[in-house]
Amino acid sequence: MTNFSSANSAHLAAKFRPPSVDQVRVGGFFGPRIETIATTTAHTLLDRCIAAGMLDQVDPDRPNPGLRIPFQNGNDTVSTQMFWDSDFGKSIEAAAYGLLHKPDAALEARIDEIVDAYGRLQDENGYLNSWYQRIEPGKRWTNLRDCHELYNAGHLMEGAVAYYHATGKRRFLDIMARYADHIASIFGPGDGQKRGYCGHPEIELALVKLGRATGERRYLDLARFFVDERGQRPNGQHYYDREARERGRDPSDYHFATYEYSQSHIPVRDQRHVVGHAVRAAYLYSGMADVSTEFGDGSLKPALETIWGHLTDKNLYVTGGFGPSAHNEGLTFDYDLPNETAYAETCAAVALVFWASRMLGLGPDRAYADVMERALYNGALVGLSLDGTQFFYDNPLESRGKHHRWTWHRCPCCPPNIARLVASIGTYLYGEAQDEIAVHLYCDSVAELKTAGVAVRIRQETAYPVEGSVRLTLEPEHAAEFTLSLRLPGWSPQVTIRVNGEVLDPAGVEEKGYAKLTRLWQAGDHIELEFAMPVQRLYANAKVGVDQGRVALQRGPLVYCLEGVDNGEDLNALVLQPQSGFRCEVVDGIGGLPALVTTGWREKSESDHLYTLSAPQRVPTEIRAVPYHVWDNRDDGEMLVWIRAEADQ
Template sequence: MYKLNAMDEKQVTLNDSFWSERAKLVRETVIPYQWRILNDIELDAPPSFTIRNLKIAAGEMHGEFNGMVFQDSDIAKWLEAAGYSLAVHPDKDLERMADEVVDLLERAQEPDGYLDTYFIVKEPHKKWTNVRDWHELYCAGHLIEGAIAYFEATGKRKALDIMCRLADHISTKFGPEPGKLKGYPGHEEIELALVKLYRVTGNRAYLDLSNYFVNERGNQPNFFRIEAEARQDESNYNLAYSQAHVPVREQQTAEGHAVRAMYLYSAMADLAKELNDESLLDACRRLWSNVTQKRMFITGGIGSSAHEEAFTVDYDLPNDRAYAETCASIGLVFWAHRMLQTDLNGDYGDVMERALYNGILSGISMDGKKYFYVNPLEVWPTTTNHRHDMQSVKTTRQSWFGCACCPPNVARLLSSIHRYIYSYDSEGICVHLYANSEARWKQSEQLITLSQQSEYPWDGRINLTVQMHEPAEFDIKLRIPGWSEGATTRVNGKIVSTHIESGYATVHRRWEDGDQIELLMSMRVQRVKANKDVRANAGKVALQRGPVVFCIEEVDNGTNLSDIVLKRQFEPEFHFREGFLEGLPYITVQAWRSAPKKDEILYSPLSVDERVSTVITAIPYFSWCNREPGEMLVWLRTE
């Protein structure tokens, strides 16, 4: 089992034109915008009630609790995003706002450590009586993550101490000891948060509690059924919805609510690493294979069904009804990144990259103020707006949601993107993602810097420079993406043969200050096909260049996009044009579409001359719906 260390914001400086710009957008626009929403002062968004609920819980306002039972998680994720942002870009005004939140949390917390505004304000007598449905542990997990991010950025302990008191309170309520609830959350999250809390504080009790929650899950007699009987709830609950149908080590396929599954699997990977638990890691590998080889969209979206926001069956990947919640792709990145630290394999990096560039970025508009909860791969607004089975699909991004889990989740991920690029151990450094950046770590008792320069994801040429005081021998491992049809590695201008294992090319040598690596990866527009069992995509292809999936929109190509058929004999062409879609590239490709006809009847015999030649324009999928609303399509028919 690998024991890699992921680098954080203090070890990585990011300065590329792609991810740095998005982190800047979060810092300058998204975090302030979401702060106004959480305080109910943003006129372009519906009220959130989140800060108001906290003030009521603290006894500083009168009124009723409003919002979802898990409303506290919104401010928790905002605090986490603020922490990550402050770690790389100190900002007195943002720190002051975050301090206000922390102080408010402290005032709302009860003397025994309990903290959840829904139950403090609305139903105090029902605490811990419906762990399956009421998200107390989920909210606690997000609050813990937010406090840790803020502590690591500022060194201020108040938020961390508040959450330690909350975690200590939870440990008095759950566990194998007599008198405690022998259960686990309905919505997983606290499991991975407790591992983080253990790593920051060194308190083994938090790791043990996380391990208990994971290992107790799905055991018989089932806790959720016992709990339901106690409150006389006779509803027929689907245990697989919360991954509680069987113990985690026995689960063969990804089932139930996709976000819950991702948070559970992330915690399992963390625990496998901390406890050297090979059986838990094996379960992760098995579930990973099922998710990414049979239940994942080409965009890195997961959870194909709006019903229960869930996985269904293998290869059920509809395009126009795809749920593919933004939070689920974010959870997939969390899981992939954790797997890389224990089981170094390029497949995890490939999926992490796919989700980052496609299924997650599509969830936020280019101005940072509009969001998609659901990320379909085909949209026909006329139909979408009239069909009951497509109610979850929106044809334009929304300013906010009643269930607003996705917007602050995007903010915390993009503001922490530094954490996903590199890992290191005693043998050297691993490069998982490509972006202009600097990584700094201790190797052979000295500080080493690896500088990376590239125009990724639009160019496959990566240049890396080693900076150090004394020569040292170590590995530099470079992920060779699965989409690359060839890669050449040069050291100081000379081609070197590299050992490629599990998707990583290892360059091992005695490095000296100023040594340079050039990695050149083939990057052309590819026509990608789906597995033959993905019935929705039979006879179709998607356009992909590097890690970026492209789509076509009505604004460029007119209506009835499903009528377009790509010509097989013509290669797609890749372009940049000043002023087009805020500087993003696009693809053109030769195609056919039906010849226009007047008074065409609904059905008629096929004739040979019913199509005309055309050129279509495809744009990065993540950028769709940033201009005029209209149709969108990822999978295209082909000759």
């Protein structure tokens, strides 16, 4: 049994931390989505994991861990996979957050059954991995580069922490703490220890969560080791090269050819460019930011800040997705942002939310929070259907009508990933520090926070993102002086701030895109924010050739797209006029969000000839755009984010 001690001095270096998910109750825009996850998606995830054979692989009391079943259209099969533990871990995590929102005895019993199976599977020394215990025994810790061993452990740890927060049950947490202790005995700088790290970063984030939940410094220390060791070449040899030789393989026999794929090409503090597999990249940078925050390690900041700029200035889709290539599920070269073939994996946008949130651990900064919001509302949320049962893996910005959500996927990482993000959204809304509370995202919610030694309840009342009005009411347990930092979204050209009815000049209180309000706060104090939400046209850098002569539409945090169900076929024949005004309109089937409606042109050719000497005719037409994240929830059809637009005269 792990000893759960109080937090220690390592935690004192932390500046801003997100509240645990049980500290925030969420309604408003995300409330119905969390309800759907709690009542539908959580069961759906477990149903499909178990149907695929994951519990058969885990439970030593069950035979046939090599089960195969049909999926999707019955033309393919799912077979046992080395990363299944991670899918179970994320599914448990999503379900745990659902339980916080809405108790469900049947769902809890299902999780307990899975936890019990992992308990029976665990070795006496703490080791726990269904693939290496039941499918390939004897090969543990022999191929960290390719085989997700530590990655799986990380997702199980995160699921255990979430289930502990949701139910107070420690069995899964104890199981994973024992496994973490075993890992710490295997990996480290000591004599006889392995100086390795996972080819798929993730365990770094999980160990920080485990350390925060248990108060045990050793888990934070292990996270720091994995971050510090990555890309090092002790004795002039890369760990993955030595590992390959030890298993009798040529290190050059590597499908991806370069260790940039796993961000292990050079030590992390020397890295300056976002490279390789997009999800692995953002998970690593999240872990780096966590370590920087927990240990007050400023040596990681130059790398983090420069990599962030490289991503957001040259490689980020307008939807907050990134990683254009299906080949490596990741990065290629700067300004390579194709639309129809965009990969932009749902998990990558989810991971970007994680990374941005952790960058905010270093202090409120709109540069990170605005990107977090963009990725959340667009590139990530698109991965989950409104009914909570279907999922996108890759997310193009243009479709000819053949791209649709999956019922399941042969690599089902995205379904539980987007579900756990949405169901835990409360933890991303706020940040707590010694004498400051930050509000990063706006959503109807009630948060129980603590700063300046006092418990503070904050109530947000808002219809955001449909409207830009937000009212926050503070209820400290007694009067206390502290700073309340409120994000001023970069997309809003005009902001009004009132504190107890008194209008403040935003410029007089703004710092790094946040209104910093320091005062003696008393129960009943309230702040009213009004963010102007015009429809904005976004233009791509001229180096992004595919988007020239086109615009993307944005209102508030939402990026919009055209769908064939609203606009007919040939969406590329539609052209926006320079001064077209937009109106908001209610449309069924898009989650209660406004559609944007304007008048433009539709181009029509005079003949069916492929080429002619005559320009197409333009016919006035109504153009209707809907939020990108809700596309493909209604009838099949085309989709387009970057819309042709006549240039201003």
